[in-house]
Amino acid sequence: xxxxxxxxxxxxxxxxxxxxxxxxxxxxxxxxxxxxxxxxxxxxxxxxxxxxxxxxxxxxxxxxxxxxxxxxxxxxxxxxxxxxxxxxxxxxxxxxxxxxxxxxxxxxxxxxxxxxxxxxxxxxxxxxxxxxxxxxxxxxxxxxxxxxxxxxxxxxxxxxxxxxxxxxxxxxxxxxxxxxxxxxxxxxxxxxxxxxxxxxxxxxxxxxxxxxxxxxxxxxxxxxxxxxxxxxxxxxxxxxxxxxxxxxxxxxxxxxxxxxxxxxxxxxxxxxxxxxxxxxxxxxxxxxxxxxxxxxxxxxxxxxxxxxxxxxxxxxxxxxxxxxxxxxxxxxxxxxxxxxxxxxxxxxxxxxxxxxxxxxxxxxxxxxxxxxxxxxxxxxxxxxxxxxxxxxxxxxxxxxxxxxxxxxxxxxxxxxxxxxxxxxxxxxxxxxxxxxxx
Amino acid sequence: xxxxxxxxxxxxxxxxxxxxxxxxxxxxxxxxxxxxxxxxxxxxxxxxxxxxxxxxxxxxxxxxxxxxxxxxxxxxxxxxxxxxxxxxxxxxxxxxxxxxxxxxxxxxxxxxxxxxxxxxxxxxxxxxxxxxxxxxxxxxxxxxxxxxxxxxxxxxxxxxxxxxxxxxxxxxxxxxxxxxxxxxxxxxxxxxxxxxxxxxxxxxxxxxxxxxxxxxxxxxxxxxxxxxxxxxxxxxxxxxxxxxxxxxxxxxxxxxxxxxxxxxxxxxxxxxxxxxxxxxxxxxxxxxxxxxxxxxxxxxxxxxxxxxxxxxxxxxxxxxxxxxxxxxxxxxxxxxxxxxxxxxxxxxxxxxxxxxxxxxxxxxxxxxxxxxxxxxxxxxxxxxxxxxxxxxxxxxxxxxxxxxxxxxxxxxxxxxxxxxxxxxxxxxxxxxxxxxxx
Numbered sequence: 001x002x003x004x005x006x007x008x009x010x011x012x013x014x015x016x017x018x019x020x021x022x023x024x025x026x027x028x029x030x031x032x033x034x035x036x037x038x039x040x041x042x043x044x045x046x047x048x049x050x051x052x053x054x055x056x057x058x059x060x061x062x063x064x065x066x067x068x069x070x071x072x073x074x075x076x077x078x079x080x081x082x083x084x085x086x087x088x089x090x091x092x093x094x095x096x097x098x099x100x101x102x103x104x105x106x107x108x109x110x111x112x113x114x115x116x117x118x119x120x121x122x123x124x125x126x127x128x129x130x131x132x133x134x135x136x137x138x139x140x141x142x143x144x145x146x147x148x149x150x151x152x153x154x155x156x157x158x159x160x161x162x163x164x165x166x167x168x169x170x171x172x173x174x175x176x177x178x179x180x181x182x183x184x185x186x187x188x189x190x191x192x193x194x195x196x197x198x199x200x201x202x203x204x205x206x207x208x209x210x211x212x213x214x215x216x217x218x219x220x221x222x223x224x225x226x227x228x229x230x231x232x233x234x235x236x237x238x239x240x241x242x243x244x245x246x247x248x249x250x251x252x253x254x255x256x257x258x259x260x261x262x263x264x265x266x267x268x269x270x271x272x273x274x275x276x277x278x279x280x281x282x283x284x285x286x287x288x289x290x291x292x293x294x295x296x297x298x299x300x301x302x303x304x305x306x307x308x309x310x311x312x313x314x315x316x317x318x319x320x321x322x323x324x325x326x327x328x329x330x331x332x333x334x335x336x337x338x339x340x341x342x343x344x345x346x347x348x349x350x351x352x353x354x355x356x357x358x359x360x361x362x363x364x365x366x367x368x369x370x371x372x373x374x375x376x377x378x379x380x381x382x383x384x385x386x387x388x389x390x391x392x393x394x395x396x397x398x399x400x401x402x403x404x405x406x407x408x409x410x411x412x413x414x415x416x417x418x419x420x421x422x423x424x425x426x427x428x429x430x431x432x433x434x435x436x437x438x
Numbered sequence: 439x440x441x442x443x444x445x446x447x448x449x450x451x452x453x454x455x456x457x458x459x460x461x462x463x464x465x466x467x468x469x470x471x472x473x474x475x476x477x478x479x480x481x482x483x484x485x486x487x488x489x490x491x492x493x494x495x496x497x498x499x500x501x502x503x504x505x506x507x508x509x510x511x512x513x514x515x516x517x518x519x520x521x522x523x524x525x526x527x528x529x530x531x532x533x534x535x536x537x538x539x540x541x542x543x544x545x546x547x548x549x550x551x552x553x554x555x556x557x558x559x560x561x562x563x564x565x566x567x568x569x570x571x572x573x574x575x576x577x578x579x580x581x582x583x584x585x586x587x588x589x590x591x592x593x594x595x596x597x598x599x600x601x602x603x604x605x606x607x608x609x610x611x612x613x614x615x616x617x618x619x620x621x622x623x624x625x626x627x628x629x630x631x632x633x634x635x636x637x638x639x640x641x642x643x644x645x646x647x648x649x650x651x652x653x654x655x656x657x658x659x660x661x662x663x664x665x666x667x668x669x670x671x672x673x674x675x676x677x678x679x680x681x682x683x684x685x686x687x688x689x690x691x692x693x694x695x696x697x698x699x700x701x702x703x704x705x706x707x708x709x710x711x712x713x714x715x716x717x718x719x720x721x722x723x724x725x726x727x728x729x730x731x732x733x734x735x736x737x738x739x740x741x742x743x744x745x746x747x748x749x750x751x752x753x754x755x756x757x758x759x760x761x762x763x764x765x766x767x768x769x770x771x772x773x774x775x776x777x778x779x780x781x782x783x784x785x786x787x788x789x790x791x792x793x794x795x796x797x798x799x800x801x802x803x804x805x806x807x808x809x810x811x812x813x814x815x816x817x818x819x820x821x822x823x824x825x826x827x828x829x830x831x832x833x834x835x836x837x838x839x840x841x842x843x844x845x846x847x848x849x850x851x852x853x854x855x856x857x858x859x860x861x862x863x864x865x866x867x868x869x870x871x872x873x874x875x876x
Contacts, residue, residue, distance in 0.1 A: 003527065003746075004487065004488050004524050004746065005485070006485075007483055007506075008508075011481065012478075012525050012528070013478055014529065015476035015478060018476070019476075021479070022477060033807055034802040034805065034808060035802065035808070035809070036807055038457075038778060039457070040450075040451055040453060040456050041450075041451035041459070042450060042451070043445060043448035044546075045445055045448060045514070045546070046445065047443070047444075047445065050442050064483070064506060066504030066505075068502060068548060070446075074445060076482075082442075086442050086444065087450050087452070089441065090450070096827065097813070097823075098812060098813055100809075101453070106482060108482075108483070110506060110507045110508075120481060120483065128812060130813070133812055133813055135791075135811065135813075138812075139812050146802075257791050257792045257795045259795065259799050308441075308442065309441030340476060353692070353695050354695045357697065364584075367472065368472065369471055370474065371474035374536060374569050374573035374574040375569040375571055376571045376573070385535075388534035
């Protein structure tokens with residue numbers, strides 16, 4: 001009699017935990033649908049080359065990669081982007097632009113397990129392809145903000161820290177044309193996680209003199225869009241800087257028009273760790289600071305479709321991870337209810353199955369969650385079970401009641417009982433309860 | 439500029455294909471919920487030993503198995519049962535019985551790709567644990583039948599062929615105590631797929647004399663529950679036969695009470711290929727015969743939880759595969775609509791973004807699917823896009839209209855237009871259309 005354990009970093013979702021995840025998923029997806037994002041789904045396994053061809057990516061060391069029975073080098077997907085890039089490239093001609101897609105699915109990375117981080121983790125990816133306009137960036141911000149609001153979070157609970165890769169890049173190049181921009185941006189991404197000396201060291205390693213590194217970091221302290229002129233005043237000849245500042249302002253202005261301005265804060269030090277971002281980027285943070293690290297992030301990645309074999313295609317997206325989002329909901333006291341709910345339990349006493357089954361069927365036809373006895377149990381055992389599944393109403397179908405053409409309705413919260421004519425139950429009522437017959 | 443292809447036997451679901459799968463999934467899950475099945479979710483990757491420890495199973499050759507970075511022998515799950523058995527065993531004490539779980543997820547098998555069969559395939563598993571009563575079997579049949587009915591299929595479209603493993607086993611042993619029951623049952627499972635000579639050969643290989651094989655097969659021709667007495671009359675001393683016949687009759691009687699008797703046909707030759715079934719089993723077939731092979735199946739497997747390390751626990755379940763079910767829906771002409779639908783497109787002309795955004799936001803707050811321009815496009819390009827996403831109503835927010843405090847509503851089906859006061863749109867209306875203002 002062997003026993004098996006699940007793998008480390010993987011989770012079993014029993015009904016209570018699944019009810020929470022279901023509510024988070026449904027809310028994210030419902031908001032995405034209302035914005036006109038369309039659901040897609042994608043293979044869980046892909047050619048490993050989609051990741052390994054790009055050398056130097058940390059992700060490669062974390063792949064669940066292997067050789068399949070046909071000798072193909074394959075991997076469980078660690079992220080969605082290469083797959084949607086592949087799908088977009090395959091049908092770019094016939095797709096109506098902009099393409100707006102969402103999907104919820106697990107991804108896998110072999111990495112250290114910690115609170116809110118697992119080796120198998122769920123994300124809802126929401127992306128716009130084919131628009132370089134600031135309204136596309138703002139629509140992604142608005143979709144994410146509305147989803148968090150629908151989950152019960154307010155502006156006191158979360159903030160989107162918005163930055164811009166081209167501002168960072170232009171500024172860096174204005175200091176030193178030979179600076180390693182990607183390394184410097186990775187340093188900015190780490191600035192909140194390491195002490196100042198280490199941060200400045202990292203910028204120095206990327207090619208900035210220490211004085212310049214300090215100056216650069218000072219400039220990143222601008223936190224009011226009106227003050228972004230300080231940057232262009234500082235480096236008036238920096239190629240692309242004025243355009244980037246203008247673009248970030250337009251993104252924030254569009255987010256204002258879209259009704260989510262209160263959730264967006266200018267925060268140039270929010271750089272996003274991944275190399276592939278190209279324009280506006282943002283990260284969602286716990287506004288109280290209790291959860292120190294980023295909950296999720298998103299941004300513009302205009303070069304990636306082309307890298308994966310497509311025509312040059314602007315793109316912007318966001319990918320809330322359900323586990324870190326769950327931590328934020330818990331911190332804010334608005335985590336979805338993990339309680340199992342049941343509208344009716346139809347309790348059989350004696351040989352009443354045909355009538356009990358008819359009633360259960362009629363109630364289900366009205367869309368209700370209805371259970372009945374499938375274990376040949378006693379009255380008391382059935383009532384205990386009805387209690388364990390939080391049944392709201394128990395319909396007792398007993399031989400004696402039936403002899404009087406009645407059933408008994410028991411309100412489980414109060415314990416109150418009353419009878420109802422069996423032929424009129426549920427009858428014309430959509431959701432009959434104790435109160436309808438008391 | 440590399441291009442990548444998806445793996446053979448894996449599918450990309452673009453929005454139209456996904457809309458179909460979503461409808462099938464939602465219907466199956468909605469019916470399961472109404473019957474009080476609770477959603478769970480499970481790791482996609484499991485210790486490979488959960489399958490390889492049971493030698494001789496065909497499934498082992500089809501595993502996507504490999505060694506992870508930690509040296510664990512792991513596999514993508516080819517089926518759900520060992521996983522739910524593991525989960526049930528881990529919490530058997532605290533779970534309220536019967537345990538009724540469902541989940542929708544992909545599974546993976548490296549096998550030949552054919553119509554309706556893929557290497558990555560989706561199933562909705564629906565199981566009852568902890569009841570050996572015929573009502574549990576019947577509830578699984580009723581849930582499956584109601585789901586197919588909700589998908590638009592009628593009794594003319596599908597039938598559940600119901601058999602019983604213990605009837606087959608008892609009968610076989612009554613012919614010859616040394617017969618290889620599992621091999622003989624596998625032969626029965628193949629009887630419709632091979633010619634008679636081959637079928638009789640297989641029974642012979644399992645240990646039945648040819649005459650006995652023919653006699654056995656004749657007995658399996660019983661197709662009316664009332665005639666099941668022929669079996670007990672034939673082998674009155676066969677151990678377990680009378681009980682098995684009684685159990686099958688009770689399952690069918692309960693299915694009648696549960697309102698799905700018309701979908702259930704006695705068909706002893708329906709044996710199910712898998713070894714682990716122990717009692718009533720069934721397969722869903724296309725009633726017209728156009729699709730020759732089984733669409734999906736289910737049945738009782740009372741020994742499996744124990745085999746996977748749990749206490750002895752009766753269990754019964756069904757697992758509709760979405761791809762073969764989709765073929766049946768297509769054959770019956772009731773496949774879900776693959777068309778993208780959009781309630782409103784809010785079209786901007788000139789500098790009207792704040793008002794257009796406000797209207798889009800108000801309509802989304804009412805739950806509608808609403809798109810607006812995120813690509814800075816012309817009137818004509820926006821109208822073409824609105825048409826491509828099948829927008830029902832286009833709300834034209836133009837500078838001139840706004841000067842008159844109006845917006846224009848265009849009904850896309852008729853092309854009719856009218857104006858509405860901008861301050862009253864959408865106002866108190868839940869789903870305003872052309873007709874409300876014409």
